[in-house]
Amino acid sequence: MRVRAAIFDLYETLITEFSDGKRIFRRQQDDPDRLGLSQDEFKREWRARQERRMNGSFPTFHAVIRDILEQRSLSYPHEHVEQLYRARVEEKGLPFQSIRSDILEMLDLLKKRGIKLGLISNCTEEEVIHFGRSPLASCFDEVIFSYEVGMAKPQKEIYLMACERLGVTPEESIFVGDGGSDELRGARDAGLQPYHAYWFNTYIESGFRKLHAPLEVQNILDHH
Structure with missing residues:
Protein backbone atom coordinates (compact mmCIF):
# COMPACT_ATOMS: atom_id res chain seq x y z
CA MET A 1 0.00 0.00 0.00
CA ARG A 2 1.25 3.47 -0.89
CA VAL A 3 2.57 5.55 1.99
CA ARG A 4 0.61 8.77 2.35
CA ALA A 5 1.82 9.95 5.75
CA ALA A 6 4.99 9.92 7.84
CA ILE A 7 4.65 10.43 11.58
CA PHE A 8 7.69 11.22 13.69
CA ASP A 9 8.79 11.19 17.29
CA LEU A 10 10.49 14.41 18.45
CA TYR A 11 13.25 13.97 21.06
CA GLU A 12 16.17 11.80 19.89
CA THR A 13 14.55 11.53 16.46
CA LEU A 14 14.34 15.08 15.13
CA ILE A 15 16.29 16.79 17.90
CA THR A 16 18.70 15.51 20.52
CA GLU A 17 19.58 16.49 24.07
CA PHE A 18 22.99 14.82 23.88
CA SER A 19 26.42 15.51 22.49
CA ASP A 20 29.26 12.98 22.80
CA GLY A 21 27.08 10.91 25.08
CA LYS A 22 26.40 13.71 27.55
CA ARG A 23 23.48 16.06 28.00
CA ILE A 24 24.22 19.36 26.33
CA PHE A 25 23.13 21.33 29.39
CA ARG A 26 22.52 20.59 33.03
CA ARG A 27 20.81 22.65 35.67
CA GLN A 28 22.64 23.62 38.83
CA GLN A 29 23.29 20.54 40.92
CA ASP A 30 22.04 22.12 44.13
CA ASP A 31 18.55 22.84 42.78
CA PRO A 32 16.76 19.89 44.47
CA ASP A 33 18.67 20.60 47.68
CA ARG A 34 16.97 23.98 47.84
CA LEU A 35 13.63 22.18 47.74
CA GLY A 36 14.67 20.07 50.73
CA LEU A 37 15.46 16.97 48.67
CA SER A 38 18.68 15.28 47.66
CA GLN A 39 19.45 14.73 43.98
CA ASP A 40 18.57 11.04 44.26
CA GLU A 41 15.34 11.72 46.14
CA PHE A 42 14.23 14.28 43.59
CA LYS A 43 15.02 11.96 40.66
CA ARG A 44 13.00 9.14 42.22
CA GLU A 45 10.02 11.40 42.81
CA TRP A 46 10.27 12.93 39.32
CA ARG A 47 10.47 9.53 37.60
CA ALA A 48 7.62 8.13 39.69
CA ARG A 49 5.38 10.75 38.09
CA GLN A 50 6.56 10.10 34.54
CA GLU A 51 3.31 8.69 33.18
CA ARG A 52 1.17 11.35 34.83
CA ARG A 53 3.48 14.09 33.56
CA MET A 54 3.25 12.78 29.99
CA ASN A 55 -0.53 12.33 29.91
CA GLY A 56 -1.31 15.73 31.35
CA SER A 57 -2.53 14.54 34.76
CA PHE A 58 -0.04 17.11 35.99
CA PRO A 59 -0.80 20.02 33.64
CA THR A 60 2.29 22.06 34.53
CA PHE A 61 5.81 21.75 35.90
CA HIS A 62 4.66 23.66 38.98
CA ALA A 63 1.91 21.09 39.63
CA VAL A 64 4.47 18.28 39.62
CA ILE A 65 6.75 20.06 42.07
CA ARG A 66 3.83 20.95 44.33
CA ASP A 67 2.75 17.31 44.45
CA ILE A 68 6.28 16.12 45.24
CA LEU A 69 6.65 18.60 48.07
CA GLU A 70 3.18 17.97 49.50
CA GLN A 71 3.81 14.22 49.57
CA ARG A 72 7.01 14.93 51.51
CA SER A 73 5.32 17.50 53.78
CA LEU A 74 7.75 20.15 52.54
CA SER A 75 7.00 23.81 51.99
CA TYR A 76 6.54 25.23 48.49
CA PRO A 77 9.13 27.99 47.84
CA HIS A 78 7.42 29.92 45.02
CA GLU A 79 10.44 31.94 43.94
CA HIS A 80 12.75 28.95 43.79
CA VAL A 81 10.22 26.78 41.93
CA GLU A 82 9.87 29.53 39.36
CA GLN A 83 13.66 29.62 38.98
CA LEU A 84 13.66 25.86 38.46
CA TYR A 85 10.95 26.22 35.84
CA ARG A 86 12.84 28.90 33.90
CA ALA A 87 16.02 26.79 34.02
CA ARG A 88 14.16 23.74 32.71
CA VAL A 89 12.57 25.75 29.88
CA GLU A 90 16.05 26.99 28.94
CA GLU A 91 17.48 23.47 29.05
CA LYS A 92 14.70 22.02 26.91
CA GLY A 93 15.04 24.85 24.40
CA LEU A 94 18.68 24.17 23.56
CA PRO A 95 18.10 21.17 21.24
CA PHE A 96 15.85 23.33 19.06
CA GLN A 97 18.73 25.71 18.37
CA SER A 98 20.84 23.22 16.42
CA ILE A 99 18.58 21.07 14.27
CA ARG A 100 20.54 18.98 11.82
CA SER A 101 20.33 20.13 8.21
CA ASP A 102 19.71 16.60 6.90
CA ILE A 103 16.64 16.32 9.13
CA LEU A 104 15.16 19.51 7.72
CA GLU A 105 16.10 18.35 4.22
CA MET A 106 14.39 15.02 4.78
CA LEU A 107 11.17 16.68 5.96
CA ASP A 108 11.23 19.08 3.03
CA LEU A 109 11.70 16.25 0.53
CA LEU A 110 8.79 14.33 2.03
CA LYS A 111 6.53 17.36 1.76
CA LYS A 112 7.55 17.86 -1.86
CA ARG A 113 6.53 14.27 -2.54
CA GLY A 114 3.08 15.01 -1.18
CA ILE A 115 3.57 13.04 2.03
CA LYS A 116 1.56 14.33 4.97
CA LEU A 117 3.72 14.90 8.03
CA GLY A 118 2.72 14.31 11.64
CA LEU A 119 4.48 14.55 14.97
CA ILE A 120 3.71 12.69 18.19
CA SER A 121 5.73 13.61 21.26
CA ASN A 122 5.45 12.32 24.80
CA CYS A 123 6.16 15.59 26.54
CA THR A 124 5.15 18.18 29.09
CA GLU A 125 4.34 21.83 28.57
CA GLU A 126 7.75 23.22 29.43
CA GLU A 127 9.59 20.75 27.18
CA VAL A 128 8.09 22.04 23.94
CA ILE A 129 7.67 25.77 24.52
CA HIS A 130 10.43 26.39 21.98
CA PHE A 131 8.98 24.07 19.34
CA GLY A 132 6.75 26.75 17.85
CA ARG A 133 9.74 29.05 17.36
CA SER A 134 11.86 26.40 15.69
CA PRO A 135 12.21 25.54 11.98
CA LEU A 136 10.40 22.28 12.69
CA ALA A 137 7.06 23.94 13.43
CA SER A 138 6.27 24.83 9.82
CA CYS A 139 7.15 21.34 8.56
CA PHE A 140 4.21 19.47 10.06
CA ASP A 141 0.58 19.17 9.10
CA GLU A 142 -0.40 17.87 12.54
CA VAL A 143 1.39 17.99 15.89
CA ILE A 144 0.25 16.00 18.91
CA PHE A 145 1.76 16.66 22.32
CA SER A 146 0.80 13.97 24.81
CA TYR A 147 0.10 16.31 27.73
CA GLU A 148 -2.46 18.18 25.62
CA VAL A 149 -4.47 15.13 24.55
CA GLY A 150 -4.42 13.11 27.78
CA MET A 151 -2.66 10.05 26.36
CA ALA A 152 0.85 9.03 25.46
CA LYS A 153 2.83 6.53 23.41
CA PRO A 154 2.62 3.55 23.27
CA GLN A 155 -1.16 3.87 23.66
CA LYS A 156 -2.73 2.86 20.37
CA GLU A 157 -5.20 5.72 20.49
CA ILE A 158 -2.59 8.45 20.12
CA TYR A 159 -1.35 6.99 16.81
CA LEU A 160 -4.91 6.60 15.56
CA MET A 161 -5.61 10.20 16.51
CA ALA A 162 -2.65 11.34 14.41
CA CYS A 163 -3.82 9.31 11.42
CA GLU A 164 -7.36 10.63 11.74
CA ARG A 165 -6.17 14.22 11.89
CA LEU A 166 -4.00 13.66 8.83
CA GLY A 167 -6.86 12.04 6.94
CA VAL A 168 -5.05 8.73 6.34
CA THR A 169 -5.39 5.15 7.50
CA PRO A 170 -2.76 3.56 9.76
CA GLU A 171 -1.87 1.19 6.93
CA GLU A 172 -0.97 4.19 4.77
CA SER A 173 1.33 5.59 7.44
CA ILE A 174 4.86 5.05 8.67
CA PHE A 175 6.11 5.94 12.14
CA VAL A 176 9.74 6.90 12.73
CA GLY A 177 11.13 7.07 16.27
CA ASP A 178 14.15 6.18 18.39
CA GLY A 179 12.18 3.54 20.28
CA GLY A 180 11.79 5.21 23.65
CA SER A 181 8.54 4.66 25.56
CA ASP A 182 8.02 1.42 23.57
CA GLU A 183 6.74 3.66 20.80
CA LEU A 184 7.66 1.36 17.90
CA ARG A 185 5.61 -1.52 19.24
CA GLY A 186 2.77 0.89 19.91
CA ALA A 187 2.88 2.10 16.32
CA ARG A 188 2.86 -1.47 15.00
CA ASP A 189 -0.07 -2.42 17.24
CA ALA A 190 -1.99 0.59 15.91
CA GLY A 191 -1.42 -0.61 12.35
CA LEU A 192 1.36 1.73 11.26
CA GLN A 193 4.66 0.62 9.76
CA PRO A 214 17.36 10.70 8.21
CA LEU A 215 17.50 10.67 4.42
CA GLU A 216 17.05 6.89 4.46
CA VAL A 217 13.36 7.62 5.04
CA GLN A 218 13.28 8.40 1.32
CA ASN A 219 14.25 4.79 0.57
CA ILE A 220 11.15 3.52 2.36
CA LEU A 221 8.89 5.51 0.08
CA ASP A 222 10.77 4.38 -3.02
CA HIS A 223 9.91 0.77 -2.21
CA HIS A 224 6.19 1.31 -1.63
Whole structure:
Protein backbone atom coordinates (compact mmCIF):
# COMPACT_ATOMS: atom_id res chain seq x y z
CA MET A 1 0.00 0.00 0.00
CA ARG A 2 1.25 3.47 -0.89
CA VAL A 3 2.57 5.55 1.99
CA ARG A 4 0.61 8.77 2.35
CA ALA A 5 1.82 9.95 5.75
CA ALA A 6 4.99 9.92 7.84
CA ILE A 7 4.65 10.43 11.58
CA PHE A 8 7.69 11.22 13.69
CA ASP A 9 8.79 11.19 17.29
CA LEU A 10 10.49 14.41 18.45
CA TYR A 11 13.25 13.97 21.06
CA GLU A 12 16.17 11.80 19.89
CA THR A 13 14.55 11.53 16.46
CA LEU A 14 14.34 15.08 15.13
CA ILE A 15 16.29 16.79 17.90
CA THR A 16 18.70 15.51 20.52
CA GLU A 17 19.58 16.49 24.07
CA PHE A 18 22.99 14.82 23.88
CA SER A 19 26.42 15.51 22.49
CA ASP A 20 29.26 12.98 22.80
CA GLY A 21 27.08 10.91 25.08
CA LYS A 22 26.40 13.71 27.55
CA ARG A 23 23.48 16.06 28.00
CA ILE A 24 24.22 19.36 26.33
CA PHE A 25 23.13 21.33 29.39
CA ARG A 26 22.52 20.59 33.03
CA ARG A 27 20.81 22.65 35.67
CA GLN A 28 22.64 23.62 38.83
CA GLN A 29 23.29 20.54 40.92
CA ASP A 30 22.04 22.12 44.13
CA ASP A 31 18.55 22.84 42.78
CA PRO A 32 16.76 19.89 44.47
CA ASP A 33 18.67 20.60 47.68
CA ARG A 34 16.97 23.98 47.84
CA LEU A 35 13.63 22.18 47.74
CA GLY A 36 14.67 20.07 50.73
CA LEU A 37 15.46 16.97 48.67
CA SER A 38 18.68 15.28 47.66
CA GLN A 39 19.45 14.73 43.98
CA ASP A 40 18.57 11.04 44.26
CA GLU A 41 15.34 11.72 46.14
CA PHE A 42 14.23 14.28 43.59
CA LYS A 43 15.02 11.96 40.66
CA ARG A 44 13.00 9.14 42.22
CA GLU A 45 10.02 11.40 42.81
CA TRP A 46 10.27 12.93 39.32
CA ARG A 47 10.47 9.53 37.60
CA ALA A 48 7.62 8.13 39.69
CA ARG A 49 5.38 10.75 38.09
CA GLN A 50 6.56 10.10 34.54
CA GLU A 51 3.31 8.69 33.18
CA ARG A 52 1.17 11.35 34.83
CA ARG A 53 3.48 14.09 33.56
CA MET A 54 3.25 12.78 29.99
CA ASN A 55 -0.53 12.33 29.91
CA GLY A 56 -1.31 15.73 31.35
CA SER A 57 -2.53 14.54 34.76
CA PHE A 58 -0.04 17.11 35.99
CA PRO A 59 -0.80 20.02 33.64
CA THR A 60 2.29 22.06 34.53
CA PHE A 61 5.81 21.75 35.90
CA HIS A 62 4.66 23.66 38.98
CA ALA A 63 1.91 21.09 39.63
CA VAL A 64 4.47 18.28 39.62
CA ILE A 65 6.75 20.06 42.07
CA ARG A 66 3.83 20.95 44.33
CA ASP A 67 2.75 17.31 44.45
CA ILE A 68 6.28 16.12 45.24
CA LEU A 69 6.65 18.60 48.07
CA GLU A 70 3.18 17.97 49.50
CA GLN A 71 3.81 14.22 49.57
CA ARG A 72 7.01 14.93 51.51
CA SER A 73 5.32 17.50 53.78
CA LEU A 74 7.75 20.15 52.54
CA SER A 75 7.00 23.81 51.99
CA TYR A 76 6.54 25.23 48.49
CA PRO A 77 9.13 27.99 47.84
CA HIS A 78 7.42 29.92 45.02
CA GLU A 79 10.44 31.94 43.94
CA HIS A 80 12.75 28.95 43.79
CA VAL A 81 10.22 26.78 41.93
CA GLU A 82 9.87 29.53 39.36
CA GLN A 83 13.66 29.62 38.98
CA LEU A 84 13.66 25.86 38.46
CA TYR A 85 10.95 26.22 35.84
CA ARG A 86 12.84 28.90 33.90
CA ALA A 87 16.02 26.79 34.02
CA ARG A 88 14.16 23.74 32.71
CA VAL A 89 12.57 25.75 29.88
CA GLU A 90 16.05 26.99 28.94
CA GLU A 91 17.48 23.47 29.05
CA LYS A 92 14.70 22.02 26.91
CA GLY A 93 15.04 24.85 24.40
CA LEU A 94 18.68 24.17 23.56
CA PRO A 95 18.10 21.17 21.24
CA PHE A 96 15.85 23.33 19.06
CA GLN A 97 18.73 25.71 18.37
CA SER A 98 20.84 23.22 16.42
CA ILE A 99 18.58 21.07 14.27
CA ARG A 100 20.54 18.98 11.82
CA SER A 101 20.33 20.13 8.21
CA ASP A 102 19.71 16.60 6.90
CA ILE A 103 16.64 16.32 9.13
CA LEU A 104 15.16 19.51 7.72
CA GLU A 105 16.10 18.35 4.22
CA MET A 106 14.39 15.02 4.78
CA LEU A 107 11.17 16.68 5.96
CA ASP A 108 11.23 19.08 3.03
CA LEU A 109 11.70 16.25 0.53
CA LEU A 110 8.79 14.33 2.03
CA LYS A 111 6.53 17.36 1.76
CA LYS A 112 7.55 17.86 -1.86
CA ARG A 113 6.53 14.27 -2.54
CA GLY A 114 3.08 15.01 -1.18
CA ILE A 115 3.57 13.04 2.03
CA LYS A 116 1.56 14.33 4.97
CA LEU A 117 3.72 14.90 8.03
CA GLY A 118 2.72 14.31 11.64
CA LEU A 119 4.48 14.55 14.97
CA ILE A 120 3.71 12.69 18.19
CA SER A 121 5.73 13.61 21.26
CA ASN A 122 5.45 12.32 24.80
CA CYS A 123 6.16 15.59 26.54
CA THR A 124 5.15 18.18 29.09
CA GLU A 125 4.34 21.83 28.57
CA GLU A 126 7.75 23.22 29.43
CA GLU A 127 9.59 20.75 27.18
CA VAL A 128 8.09 22.04 23.94
CA ILE A 129 7.67 25.77 24.52
CA HIS A 130 10.43 26.39 21.98
CA PHE A 131 8.98 24.07 19.34
CA GLY A 132 6.75 26.75 17.85
CA ARG A 133 9.74 29.05 17.36
CA SER A 134 11.86 26.40 15.69
CA PRO A 135 12.21 25.54 11.98
CA LEU A 136 10.40 22.28 12.69
CA ALA A 137 7.06 23.94 13.43
CA SER A 138 6.27 24.83 9.82
CA CYS A 139 7.15 21.34 8.56
CA PHE A 140 4.21 19.47 10.06
CA ASP A 141 0.58 19.17 9.10
CA GLU A 142 -0.40 17.87 12.54
CA VAL A 143 1.39 17.99 15.89
CA ILE A 144 0.25 16.00 18.91
CA PHE A 145 1.76 16.66 22.32
CA SER A 146 0.80 13.97 24.81
CA TYR A 147 0.10 16.31 27.73
CA GLU A 148 -2.46 18.18 25.62
CA VAL A 149 -4.47 15.13 24.55
CA GLY A 150 -4.42 13.11 27.78
CA MET A 151 -2.66 10.05 26.36
CA ALA A 152 0.85 9.03 25.46
CA LYS A 153 2.83 6.53 23.41
CA PRO A 154 2.62 3.55 23.27
CA GLN A 155 -1.16 3.87 23.66
CA LYS A 156 -2.73 2.86 20.37
CA GLU A 157 -5.20 5.72 20.49
CA ILE A 158 -2.59 8.45 20.12
CA TYR A 159 -1.35 6.99 16.81
CA LEU A 160 -4.91 6.60 15.56
CA MET A 161 -5.61 10.20 16.51
CA ALA A 162 -2.65 11.34 14.41
CA CYS A 163 -3.82 9.31 11.42
CA GLU A 164 -7.36 10.63 11.74
CA ARG A 165 -6.17 14.22 11.89
CA LEU A 166 -4.00 13.66 8.83
CA GLY A 167 -6.86 12.04 6.94
CA VAL A 168 -5.05 8.73 6.34
CA THR A 169 -5.39 5.15 7.50
CA PRO A 170 -2.76 3.56 9.76
CA GLU A 171 -1.87 1.19 6.93
CA GLU A 172 -0.97 4.19 4.77
CA SER A 173 1.33 5.59 7.44
CA ILE A 174 4.86 5.05 8.67
CA PHE A 175 6.11 5.94 12.14
CA VAL A 176 9.74 6.90 12.73
CA GLY A 177 11.13 7.07 16.27
CA ASP A 178 14.15 6.18 18.39
CA GLY A 179 12.18 3.54 20.28
CA GLY A 180 11.79 5.21 23.65
CA SER A 181 8.54 4.66 25.56
CA ASP A 182 8.02 1.42 23.57
CA GLU A 183 6.74 3.66 20.80
CA LEU A 184 7.66 1.36 17.90
CA ARG A 185 5.61 -1.52 19.24
CA GLY A 186 2.77 0.89 19.91
CA ALA A 187 2.88 2.10 16.32
CA ARG A 188 2.86 -1.47 15.00
CA ASP A 189 -0.07 -2.42 17.24
CA ALA A 190 -1.99 0.59 15.91
CA GLY A 191 -1.42 -0.61 12.35
CA LEU A 192 1.36 1.73 11.26
CA GLN A 193 4.66 0.62 9.76
CA PRO A 194 7.36 1.43 12.38
CA TYR A 195 10.97 2.31 11.61
CA HIS A 196 13.73 2.70 14.17
CA ALA A 197 15.50 6.08 13.99
CA TYR A 198 19.07 5.05 14.79
CA TRP A 199 21.02 8.23 14.11
CA PHE A 200 20.97 9.84 17.57
CA ASN A 201 20.11 7.20 20.14
CA THR A 202 21.94 3.93 19.52
CA TYR A 203 21.35 2.53 23.00
CA ILE A 204 17.84 1.21 22.44
CA GLU A 205 17.56 -2.06 20.55
CA SER A 206 14.47 -3.27 18.75
CA GLY A 207 13.39 -5.84 16.22
CA PHE A 208 12.31 -3.12 13.81
CA ARG A 209 14.15 -1.96 10.72
CA LYS A 210 16.84 0.56 11.60
CA LEU A 211 17.39 3.77 9.69
CA HIS A 212 20.94 5.02 10.20
CA ALA A 213 20.43 8.45 8.63
CA PRO A 214 17.36 10.70 8.21
CA LEU A 215 17.50 10.67 4.42
CA GLU A 216 17.05 6.89 4.46
CA VAL A 217 13.36 7.62 5.04
CA GLN A 218 13.28 8.40 1.32
CA ASN A 219 14.25 4.79 0.57
CA ILE A 220 11.15 3.52 2.36
CA LEU A 221 8.89 5.51 0.08
CA ASP A 222 10.77 4.38 -3.02
CA HIS A 223 9.91 0.77 -2.21
CA HIS A 224 6.19 1.31 -1.63
